[in-house]
Amino acid sequence: MEADTINLAHDEAAGAPPRTGSRWKEWRLTLKIILENKSSAAGLAIVCAYLLIAVIDWVYPALIGVHDADALIPNFSNTVPQAPSFAHIFGTTYPGVDLYQAIMAAIRIDLYYSFQVVLGGAIIGTVVGVCAAYYGGYIDEALMRFTDIFLSIPYLPFAIAIAFFLGREISNISVALTLVWWPLYARYARGQTLSVKENAYVEGAKASGVGTPGILRYHIIPNVLTPIFVQISLDLGTVVQVFAGLVFIGFATGNLLLPELGTLISNGFGFAVTAPWTILFPGLAILIFAIGMNLLGDGLRDALDPKRRT
Amino acid sequence: MKLRYYILRRLLFVIPTLVGLTLIVFILIHVEGTDNLIGSYINPRAGNIAGQEASAIQLLHLNEPLPYQYFYWVNALIHGNWGYTHTGIFNGPVTTAILLFYPNSLVLAILSFVLLTAISIPLGVWSAVRRNSLGDHLTRVASFIGYSMPIYWLGLILIIIFASNNVNPALNIFPISGTVSIELVSNASWYVQGVSFPTHLLLLDALIHGRFDIFENAAAHLVLPVVTLTYGTLAGVLRVTRSSMQDTLSQDYVRTARAKGLSENVVVKVHARRNALIPVTTLLGFTVAALLGGVVLIETVFDYLGIGYWTTQAFLSNDLGGVMGATVIFGLTFVFANLVVDVVYGFLDPRIRY
Numbered sequence: 236m237e238a239d240t241i242n243l244a245h246d247e248a249a250g251a252p253p254r255t256g257s258r259w260k261e262w263r264l265t266l267k268i269i270l271e272n273k274s275s276a277a278g279l280a281i282v283c284a285y286l287l288i289a290v291i292d293w294v295y296p297a298l299i300g301v302h303d304a305d306a307l308i309p310n311f312s313n314t315v316p317q318a319p320s321f322a323h324i325f326g327t328t329y330p331g332v333d334l335y336q337a338i339m340a341a342i343r344i345d346l347y348y349s350f351q352v353v354l355g356g357a358i359i360g361t362v363v364g365v366c367a368a369y370y371g372g373y374i375d376e377a378l379m380r381f382t383d384i385f386l387s388i389p390y391l392p393f394a395i396a397i398a399f400f401l402g403r404e405i406s407n408i409s410v411a412l413t414l415v416w417w418p419l420y421a422r423y424a425r426g427q428t429l430s431v432k433e434n435a436y437v438e439g440a441k442a443s444g445v446g447t448p449g450i451l452r453y454h455i456i457p458n459v460l461t462p463i464f465v466q467i468s469l470d471l472g473t474v475v476q477v478f479a480g481l482v483f484i485g486f487a488t489g490n491l492l493l494p495e496l497g498t499l500i501s502n503g504f505g506f507a508v509t510a511p512w513t514i515l516f517p518g519l520a521i522l523i524f525a526i527g528m529n530l531l532g533d534g535l536r537d538a539l540d541p542k543r544r545t
Numbered sequence: 546m547k548l549r550y551y552i553l554r555r556l557l558f559v560i561p562t563l564v565g566l567t568l569i570v571f572i573l574i575h576v577e578g579t580d581n582l583i584g585s586y587i588n589p590r591a592g593n594i595a596g597q598e599a600s601a602i603q604l605l606h607l608n609e610p611l612p613y614q615y616f617y618w619v620n621a622l623i624h625g626n627w628g629y630t631h632t633g634i635f636n637g638p639v640t641t642a643i644l645l646f647y648p649n650s651l652v653l654a655i656l657s658f659v660l661l662t663a664i665s666i667p668l669g670v671w672s673a674v675r676r677n678s679l680g681d682h683l684t685r686v687a688s689f690i691g692y693s694m695p696i697y698w699l700g701l702i703l704i705i706i707f708a709s710n711n712v713n714p715a716l717n718i719f720p721i722s723g724t725v726s727i728e729l730v731s732n733a734s735w736y737v738q739g740v741s742f743p744t745h746l747l748l749l750d751a752l753i754h755g756r757f758d759i760f761e762n763a764a765a766h767l768v769l770p771v772v773t774l775t776y777g778t779l780a781g782v783l784r785v786t787r788s789s790m791q792d793t794l795s796q797d798y799v800r801t802a803r804a805k806g807l808s809e810n811v812v813v814k815v816h817a818r819r820n821a822l823i824p825v826t827t828l829l830g831f832t833v834a835a836l837l838g839g840v841v842l843i844e845t846v847f848d849y850l851g852i853g854y855w856t857t858q859a860f861l862s863n864d865l866g867g868v869m870g871a872t873v874i875f876g877l878t879f880v881f882a883n884l885v886v887d888v889v890y891g892f893l894d895p896r897i898r899y
Binding site: 383384385387388389390391392393395396397398399400452472476477479480483484485486500504507508511514515518521522525526528529 | 561562563565566568569570573574576577670689690692693694695696697701702703704708728833834837838840841842853856857860861865868869871872875877878880
């Protein structure tokens with residue numbers, strides 16, 4: 236732990252605040268700034284509500300009236316969609332599925348895969364981007380040209396092609412989307428690292444004998460992660476839309492009973508005109524989540540911007 | 546650097562991008578093994594399957610090491626031998642499918658692109674100038690919703706509103722699916738199985754043959770897909786235009802221009818707007834990617850016979866030739882569109898030529 240002590244000494248010498256406890260304070264300040272702004276507070280509330288639904292689906296689905304969170308419960312004696320009523324507050328969709336339960340159960344699956352895509356993409360992209368920028372030279376050239384190749388195909392057709400070769404399974408959609416999503420993070424992390432790397436404190440740390448792992452761990456990564464974190468929150472809303480979109484055009488195994496918002500829209504497709512609620516409610520579930528996530532993302536960007544916090 | 550050299554250098558950059566693009570499709574194909582690849586070079590209606598198989602192996606040099614195979618595969622692509630596609634909407638050579646479907650998608654994408662540029666940039670500038678006015682707030686809310694809305698869902702909502710058996714017959718004005726009404730084209734000799742001759746652009750061909758009713762009908766079929774695609778991709782450009790214009794308006798030189806006593810009109814149009822639009826140009830490249838992705842979803846929703854609809858059909862019927870061809874053509878379109886955007890960018894902003 237020698238690197239640690241050196242680092243601490245260096246930080247104090249540079250007049251940086253002591254590390255212990257400061258991170259917790261930072262988060263509390265961020266939360267305070269978010270809550271002060273009406274729109275970002277609304278975004279936070281929406282996102283928390285969705286997360287809560289997902290957790291309840293996972294732990295005790297009966298609490299929100301969901302009988303089975305893993306599969307839709309069909310009613311083959313009456314598969315035609317029924318209008319919203321007291322028994323089915325959002326109505327039913329093909330094949331006789333209660334839409335309220337279906338949407339509540341679907342939120343967990345959509346959120347799960349979307350988080351997987353964005354986090355996977357962010358981790359791969361950040362590692363590639365930070366390495367490229369930190370080592371520079373040939374490594375930078377090679378990694379970034381490799382990244383550019385991935386950016387040379389529009390992401391949706393590219394994801395379709397990858398999913399085609401992987402096989403039509405819902406988990407493969409998330410693999411395909413991760414593979415098309417990371418290059419953006421790589422570019423982003425690279426740009427951020429390049430600007431952080433030139434700071435005097437990094438040079439100071441190098442001069443005082445801190446090795447590469449120490450510099451990356453204490454000086455580069457924490458500064459790169461903040462904007463990446465904002466980007467994650469802005470991307471989640473988009474990924475939920477794209478993910479459900481790919482399932483909608485027929486990516487899943489054709490499993491009608493998979494509780495997923497894209498499947499629900501696609502099940503209702505044939506009844507769109509006679510039973511608009513089959514399309515309306517699943518789409519609204521996506522729209523509201525995306526709005527919440529984008530509001531929160533905008534708020535986070537402002538809250539984590541050092542120029543705006545005093 | 547002169548603009549000429551900049552364009553030349555940018556053209557040279559296209560070569561490694563194309564190599565990368567084909568390489569990645571090639572790797573994807575070979576992850577699965579070559580059986581499907583051979584299958585996509587066989588035309589079942591021509592008979593002699595074993596003979597075709599042998600000639601496909603010979604054409605693609607599948608007995609040789611992978612680098613050679615890559616070379617011969619690209620060679621086949623360059624010579625227009627892209628294999629066959631077998632889907633519900635088209636059976637035949639991939640290149641023919643592209644010739645048939647590409648013009649339709651191009652019309653859709655170009656109309657949306659023109660429309661979104663024509664709406665979002667002036668609106669973004671106006672929104673920044675009239676900052677915090679009611680109009681600004683409304684614009685921002687509308688663009689925020691557009692940004693968060695799944696584009697295919699918007700298409701479905703429009704279908705529900707404009708469907709012919711809707712409760713309100715007054716709304717029955719725009720057709721909700723297809724590219725043209727079948728009964729109109731059934732007696733036109735230049736329209737065969739969903740394809741119009743000679744240009745394959747239905748709008749243009751209808752004019753060439755003097756059929757204004759078909760032109761009108763095909764244009765009406767374009768309305769809903771174009772509106773959906775435009776609204777879904779407009780928000781990004783609008784947001785960047787607004788914030789860029791806002792930043793520019795707070796610059797010192799704008800203050801100087803105002804202090805000189807220039808009219809607000811001149812300050813906004815001559816001094817601020819030109820500089821504010823520079824970052825917007827880079828974003829237009831990304832917008833092309835969003836448009837091409839949107840095309841896939843929108844064409845599927847509206848049963849519009851284009852590359853995107855064909856891609857989904859090929860995907861669903863496990864058709865390697867179609868998926869491969871579509872991916873390559875999407876990639877080529879994207880590379881070319883980015884080339885155009887970069888050249889325009891270099892033309893507008895001399896700083897980036899260095």
